[in-house]
């Protein structure tokens with residue numbers, strides 16, 4: 001029995017790890033893009049300030065930053081609703097609205113839908129972390145680079161990048177550890193991740209220990225990640 | 241001929257007129273102190289000189305070359321600003337050292353990056369970098385920090401950090417060094433070591449503009465003093481005269497207030 005459970009859980013773990021890995025691969029860069037969007041200073045109506053008479057509505061419109069607004073609203077919606085709900089909407093939505101289940105009924109289709117939901121969700125969370133990290137680097141650092149004749153690229157690579165990474169690592173490690181546990185949400189659309197793999201042993205065989213055994217898988221995964229993040233934090237602790 | 245000519249600089253932030261018709265000249269090897277109460281525009285003026293702010297009007301001329309002319313769009317092009325600002329060195333109130341680099345690397349970094357643009361960089365890389373390091377070491381030594389070269393900023397006291405920042409700005413051999421209240425962020429017992437270093441630079445005829453609240457220091461070290469109030473130059477003259485015998489009523493009131501406040505004009509240590 002033990003080996004049977006182990007084999008099933010290993011398979012479930014493989015699925016969870018795949019979801020975890022794919023989410024990171026796509027959400028980490030997408031999050032950066034969203035972060036830039038939410039810091040966008042593009043003001044298409046800025047020319048209104050050149051007018052002689054500056055009415056209040058003109059000033060308002062001149063300060064309007066459309067990209068930032070759109071991105072902020074999206075991030076608010078994604079962070080303000082449960083991932084499980086988003087997953088269900090993405091998976092069942094197309095079938096219900098257009099009568100066209102684009103995901104098919106295969107395991108692969110369900111996995112794709114899950115990855116997309118996870119990537120969108122986590123990219124939004126990551127974007128807030130990136131933004132905090134980028135904006136947390138004092139303006140004086142950039143200015144010190146500027147007055148020393150550095151280019152924007154040099155200021156980024158030589159000065160602000162590492163300081164941003166240092167600021168990002170602790171909140172990022174929290175979020176990534178949450179992601180490990182969030183992979184269990186995929187079972188809502190019948191993706192056989194860890195918990196769903198252990199369920200039959202409880203339901204059919206009436207066993208409790210496979211559930212604890214499942215917990216051990218999470219603990220080992222999270223433990224390994226914690227060690228990794230501690231290592232990175234230690235590597236970056238030579239400066240403040 | 242003056243090293244620096246500042247002509248009719250204007251700067252507005254929205255509706256606030258922060259600098260109005262600022263004009264002065266600075267001779268080679270001279271030290272100019274700028275005094276004035278908080279909010280009078282001193283920092284903004286230094287930031288304009290360092291191209292951290294773009295003035296709305298006026299001209300900035302260094303060694304006869306017009307670096308900035310509000311009326312001539314060609315001088316405002318982003319691409320050239322990088323080279324132009326190298327005429328000025330800037331020391332910030334908050335030091336702004338790069339925390340991830342040692343004191344030595346803080347001083348060398350900009351020189352190393354600029355060296356990459358030299359045509360003969362590839363061929364003489366080793367020699368060029370060794371030279372940069374030697375000069376940086378010498379500068380730190382001059383700042384009394386020879387034994388702190390391999391320390392990171394967070395391992396240094398505020399006074400030491402500010403001296404590294406001075407070395408960093410000097411490393412590019414600017415024509416004019418600018419200091420924005422270099423001791424304001426320091427504990428009182430640490431201001432002396434920084435002022436001493438700046439005094440040393442003045443004695444070696446470094447051309448400098450120093451924004452400061454240390455009236456005795458301005459009087460003893462500067463050649464000229466400018467008193468600014470509300471974005472205008474109220475009084476400009478020889479240091480001793482402006483501090484000890486100000487002609488304008490506003491200057492007199494400011495100096496009286498600063499005497500009450502900090503008990504300032506006491507002789508500078510060192």
Ligand SMILES: Nc1ncnc2c1ncn2[C@@H]1O[C@H](COP(=O)(O)OP(=O)(O)O)[C@@H](O)[C@H]1O
Nearest residue numbers: 253256258276277278279280281282283284285
């Ligand atoms: N970036 C800015 N935006 C708007 N107002 C500013 C900005 N920087 C400075 N000011 C204003 O300009 C005035 C002069 O500021 P500053 O040059 O810092 O004075 P000082 O250095 O003499 O204390 C102040 O009223 C300040 O509030």
Ligand SMILES: [Mg+2]
Nearest residue numbers: 282283284421
């Ligand atoms: Mg200031």
